[in-house]
Amino acid sequence: MxxxxxxxxxxxxxxxxxxxxxxxxxxxxxxxxxxxxxxxxxxxxxxxxxxxxxxxxxxxxxxxxxxxxxxxxxxxxxxxxxxxxxxxxxxxxxxxxxxxxxxxxxxxxxxxxxxEPVPVVFSGEEGGGRYLDLHAHFHRFVNAKFGRQLDYAAFVGGVPCTEGVPRALRLGQPYREYLAGLLEYLESFYQRTQPLSSLSKVYAKLEGFEAEWAAGSVPDWGDRGEGAAGGAAAVIDLEAFEAVEELETLGADRLKEALGALGLKTGGTLRQRAERLWLTRGTPLEALDKKHFVKGAAPASLRTPEQTARQAAAAKDAALLEVKVGALRDALGSVVEDTVGNVEKKQARTYEELQAEQAEADEAGPLSDSEDEDEYIYNPLKLPLGWDGKPIPYWLYKLHGLNQEFKCEICGNASYWGRRAFERHFKEWRHQNGMRALGIPNNKNFFEVTQIKDALELWNSIQEREVGGFKAEVEEEFEDDSGNVYNRKTYELLKRQGLL
Structure with missing residues (x-):
């Protein structure tokens, strides 16, 4: 009771x-x-x-x-x-x-x-919590002034894709709203897919943000948003140009980048952009009219104390949002990689294949536990898995020679199965690091050389040939009846063919 x-x-x-x-x-x-x-x-x-x-x-x-x-x-x-x-x-x-x-x-x-089943809502693109659904944020990014044109897979792989955004655009409200919306989605996805984890652990590294901000050690925000966006010399050396017409040869995009770094307005035609940038040649930014600057991006000497305080607050909010999004992106690193792979796999299919897959999924209904991705697959021959997670056919395994093992001593006796993988590995980081450790350049002369002893002997032989000495075939000269001079090898070849 x-x-x-x-x-x-x-x-x-x-x-x-x-x-x-x-x-x-x-x-x-x-x-x-x-x-x-x-x-x-x-x-x-x-x-x-x-x-x-x-x-x-x-x-x-x-x-x-x-x-x-x-x-x-x-x-x-x-x-x-x-x-x-x-x-x-x-x-x-x-x-x-x-x-x-x-x-x-x-x-x-x-x-x-x-x-008791706990209802957790996921969109169709999220695949039950396996992938991210960033389509809304992607469209918002590519259509924003601070964004750029790129495909969806590249956006997901580099989210939030804010590298190289001019300071004037970073201080704007649209930029902060974009980061806030992206952060809200990533937090929601993290809580839905990892219910036993805590966001406080993800944000634990942000405890020193206030001290770093006060010290000016936050990346890209060393002036804490209080100073000017940059100088003309940092972007384009205007002293190297004699007239506005020469600036136009740089192109509209290059001029836009330079104007954005200075906090100037970036719109207009190619001529207008060049004329606006030309105003900064030999003239301090503080001497320019406010009408040439983006709102909130004027030099500190032209701003009131209230405007300076608002700009510093906006810069701090933007920097904090960038750090938070970066921390969550690192925490969801495996999901980001899986999402990129899923997007690329879908892009490789035709419209008919996507329709057939959707029709098959509708007929089959929701996946049961036995059909889930962790279902045990009988694979006694240990064949490689295809894109669908199932072993590839044995005839395809034999056709590509995946039953042949190639070992490379330079790579630490690593094994490569199949001729294609073996040839490709000569350009990969493991083999390049091994050659660098031996002090040998990784060029075509050492293609298919896998033994350390053979590589060293070949490298010594190449060095001996390049040291010096008389090479008769190349350096000995012969002259024909017309006075034309050839080296020995060319002369003998032409003589055998009866051309001399």
């Missing part, structure tokens, strides 16, 4: 212990597949939240700010403790008489809690 404060305390402790046992039981079950693991994580997260709520309730009870708990304990220790006991017993019997069907055992409720 939960009418007294002591009974509420006992009930809360019991509920905490019950939830802890349920969490242990849930973790003992082997969750197969991505879907089951995700559901298990959310079930455990829900039970942890319930334990937290009960613990907060117990904290308030033990604090006993109104002295109700102290009074109840004093009543039990008083002279009439037997009468108080029988009064409590009478209340318990009356309570159970009024509610005769009250369940004492909660075994069935526990089993239901372990089977």
């Amino acid at each position: 939960a009418s007294t404060l002591l009974e509420q305390t006992r009930s809360a402790h019991e509920e905490c212990e019950r939830l802890e046992r349920l969490i242990v039981r849930d973790f003992r079950t082997d969750a197969k597949g991505h879907t089951e693991r995700l559901a298990q994580g959310h079930r455990v997260r829900k039970m942890l939240d319930q334990i937290k709520a009960q613990a907060e309730k117990l904290t308030r009870i033990y604090a006993d700010e109104d002295d109700v708990r102290k009074e109840e304990i004093a009543a039990l220790r008083g002279e009439n403790m037997y009468s108080a006991f029988y009064e409590r017993l009478k209340d318990v019997r009356d309570y159970h008489r009024r509610y005769p069907y009250l369940e004492v055992s909660e075994v069935e409720a526990d089993e239901a809690a372990l089977r």
